[in-house]
Amino acid sequence: MAHNHMIEMLDLDAEVLHDYHSEVIAWVGREAAGQPRIADLGAGSGTGSLALARELPGARVTALDVDPEMLAHLRARAEAEGLGDRIGTVEADLDQPWPGLGPIDVVWAASSMHHMADPARALASAFGVLQPGGLLVVAELDSFPRFLTGTPDEPVEDAGHVAMDKRRHEAGLHMHENWGALISRAGFAEVTERHFDIALPAPLPPTGARYAQVTLSRMRHGLEDRLPAAELATLDRIVTGLPGRTDLSVRTERTVWLARR
Template sequence: MDTPATHTPATHAAATNTATAAMAEILELDAEVLGTYLSELTTWLGELSDREPVRIVDLGSGTGTGAIALARRFPRAGVSAVDVSPQMLHRLSVKASGLGLADRVHGVQADLDQEWPALGPSDLVWAAAALHHLADPERVLSHVFDALRPGGLLAVTEMDFFPRFLPEDIGVGRPGLEARLHAALKGAPAAGWTDHLVRAGFTPEAERAFVIDLPTPLPVATARYARACLRKLRSHLDGQLPAEDLDALDTVTDDESPHGVLRRDDLTVRTTRTTWVGRRP
């Protein structure tokens, strides 16, 4: 008879650390592969701002994809990067130091579902793929409204769908694999954030969809980015796809397989991200 698995605080902590490390890898590779998109987005925000931001807040910053991009775009700004995870903020600190930004990018550990941190007045608040994770986004938006100076901006960005990388025929007898795995994981369509912004007191300023379809040559980190993203999706797919599809996905993410993403020359990067911008009157 098999012995039931024992879940202890130590095993739970180990699992949490593993999941955090996997997500941190995706976030860092995302910043590297999608640098052109981030530059386009931050430039657009600069055009919408009534003056150059000098105080910026990145909510749910993770490893600092947004915080670093904003610090680069606005060289006079100090950026407070807020995240619940000390591991994520440590990675942010190391990255900021390596880029010579340690004097302008600072981590703030806080659980936004518990208490709003003391951040002072801000010119721009950035929340990328963060607000939908919160238990009460409306409460957080009200805090953001209070924290922004009049005329300041809030930019909320969401991923419309996880990036796609694979051709229709991946060479292992399962054509259309990636389309099926995305269909299996697809939830209800996002309703957008305009109504939420209005209820919090913001004036809707703009809404823009950024279509990402990278041309060749792709960034050198693309294969590792594809592997990390596909492995992340794979972790949610047991019972959602036939065993043959799961086996094919395991083959595609296997570093030693000739069909694995690290050895392919036919990858693409396709996704869409939408940003809603509100202004405090």
């Protein structure tokens, strides 16, 4: 069930934050080769691969992920959208030596670099697979989505984020790296950084409320062993009551770096 919720959350993120994702891909489309061969690192449920293939008609995408269930979901969606001939999948642990990918024009890493055991090594590998003049795209979260800003439940959500940030730090996730500096050290040039401050006001459409419910439910389960029973019960009450609320909004910040090999 938790795995299904992760897939649903990633799919909803792409749907609810459609304008952000479209703007980033349009930017990539202006900078990339006319019919780019793209490697999607840590492709997850495939939202990036699908959007790239959908919005860049000449693109061919190789989606790499360590999770076969995620890749199966991606393949099914690609076939359903008529994109199966332009999206291939490769099961790969990107903390190990990378599989042969052939010539690549764009390396796309959306919210995946912070999961790498050694991001500097991963960026060096990305440099190695790119054609001269090829494009690296790194998108990372500056803040995870918040849905209860300005509501009586905002302090509960804030406390949950503090606890989750601590958990991610203890797990060794690279959430606060200086990505621009790491990209430059890997040999890339023309590093451009854009910050996106995303704010979707209340009321959210039903998909936005479901996005909030799945995201906060994952937070609650992630904090199962870290919060007192009373605080977990409060989170349960909030999650259960999210459908139908008209005071939910979305607040999140993301930064994207584009660089040339």
